[in-house]
Amino acid sequence: MEKNLIVRGAPQEFECKIGAWNDLEGHLARRNVTRVLVVHGGVSWEKARRFFPELADVVAVFEQYRGECSFEERDRIAELATAANVDAIIGVGGGKVADLAKAIAVHLELAVVILPTLAATCAAWTPLSVMYDAHGEMLQYDIFARSNGLVLVDPEVILDSPVELMIAGIGDTLAKWYEADVIISQLEERSVEIDISLYTAKLCRDILLESSAAALQSMREGTLSEAFVKVVETNIMVGGMVGGFGDDYGRTSGAHSIHDALTVLSETHHLLHGNKVAYGVFVQLMLENRQGEIAKLVPFYTELGLPTSLKDMGLSDLSDEALVRVAERATAPDETIHLMPGVITADMVLAAMKDLELFIASLEIKSK
Numbered sequence: 001m002e003k004n005l006i007v008r009g010a011p012q013e014f015e016c017k018i019g020a021w022n023d024l025e026g027h028l029a030r031r032n033v034t035r036v037l038v039v040h041g042g043v044s045w046e047k048a049r050r051f052f053p054e055l056a057d058v059v060a061v062f063e064q065y066r067g068e069c070s071f072e073e074r075d076r077i078a079e080l081a082t083a084a085n086v087d088a089i090i091g092v093g094g095g096k097v098a099d100l101a102k103a104i105a106v107h108l109e110l111a112v113v114i115l116p117t118l119a120a121t122c123a124a125w126t127p128l129s130v131m132y133d134a135h136g137e138m139l140q141y142d143i144f145a146r147s148n149g150l151v152l153v154d155p156e157v158i159l160d161s162p163v164e165l166m167i168a169g170i171g172d173t174l175a176k177w178y179e180a181d182v183i184i185s186q187l188e189e190r191s192v193e194i195d196i197s198l199y200t201a202k203l204c205r206d207i208l209l210e211s212s213a214a215a216l217q218s219m220r221e222g223t224l225s226e227a228f229v230k231v232v233e234t235n236i237m238v239g240g241m242v243g244g245f246g247d248d249y250g251r252t253s254g255a256h257s258i259h260d261a262l263t264v265l266s267e268t269h270h271l272l273h274g275n276k277v278a279y280g281v282f283v284q285l286m287l288e289n290r291q292g293e294i295a296k297l298v299p300f301y302t303e304l305g306l307p308t309s310l311k312d313m314g315l316s317d318l319s320d321e322a323l324v325r326v327a328e329r330a331t332a333p334d335e336t337i338h339l340m341p342g343v344i345t346a347d348m349v350l351a352a353m354k355d356l357e358l359f360i361a362s363l364e365i366k367s368k
């Protein structure tokens with residue numbers, strides 16, 4: 001298995017501390033940035049805007065994105081940025097806002113600054129954008145030849161975010177271990193870069209299994225804790241390092257292919273990215289014939305509220321035709337599921353999804 005390996009380890013600068021956003025203008029001044037376009041969400045912006053600092057010597061233009069990180073939205077906002085003659089793009093929001101801000105900045109050859117309001121993905125860290133069409137179907141992900149300029153994480157901002165998005169972030173980040181391990185375990189020899197990727201993937205798993213419950217309790221109580229900050233940094237930073245150092249060896253494999261495939265069904269568009277990835281981990285483990293690992297993870301999933309099955313996601317009524325569509329998309333020639341050992345076919349994925357429903361149901365019966 002020969003894949004590209006280019007290290008894109010980190011943003012140029014990253015800071016995680018209470019009040020980190022307050023230093024934004026100083027960071028911009030060091031970069032000689034005097035005009036910015038701030039891309040933000042809707043509901044997230046209403047909660048986060050009180051944390052956004054007043055900019056005394058920087059002209060800021062604000063624009064709310066329209067819900068998708070699409071090429072059309074990139075081009076629309078890029079026109080506004082060009083008309084405003086800005087020096088940098090600032091993304092304030094979750095993963096899609098971060099990805100959109102990166103795509104705009106690269107398109108215009110400008111610096112990008114990310115101020116995440118969620119810890120639901122590693123999008124603030126990674127120099128890539130996942131692109132969707134206007135209907136929410138995933139199209140591709142574009143990897144960029146430049147790092148993000150600056151990422152400022154304020155734990156107090158994320159503490160005020162929805163708990164269910166943090167849970168989805170834990171599901172997405174836990175997948176880093178299972179997706180990287182299934183690829184890297186095939187290698188007879190490992191480079192130092194790949195060792196770093198595998199180490200950070202394992203760190204994701206270990207921190208999340210140990211600290212997630214306490215972190216979520218902190219969110220529900222509205223109090224900062226060491227466990228909460230650890231999980232925030234794991235979802236954003238450590239998760240981003242897995243692909244940052246491992247490249248194609250450490251980015252995605254089976255679980256994300258299942259996520260991508262689910263997006264072909266409109267019935268799944270309301271489901272959170274990380275929840276679909278968490279389900280994809282179990283489908284991947286079924287393909288690996290690792291039901292024992294699924295059984296070990298089920299209590300963790302159940303405690304947090306991550307979906308273990310189609311039934312848990314409200315998709316138990318999907319037709320066989322719909323499941324075939326998912327299985328075929330999951331095994332499209334360009335999908336990363338093919339980084340798993342052996343030949344993975346649509347029939348195998350379809351069988352894995354159906355067998356998973358039966359396996360989870362059997363575990364539920366045993367637990368009663």
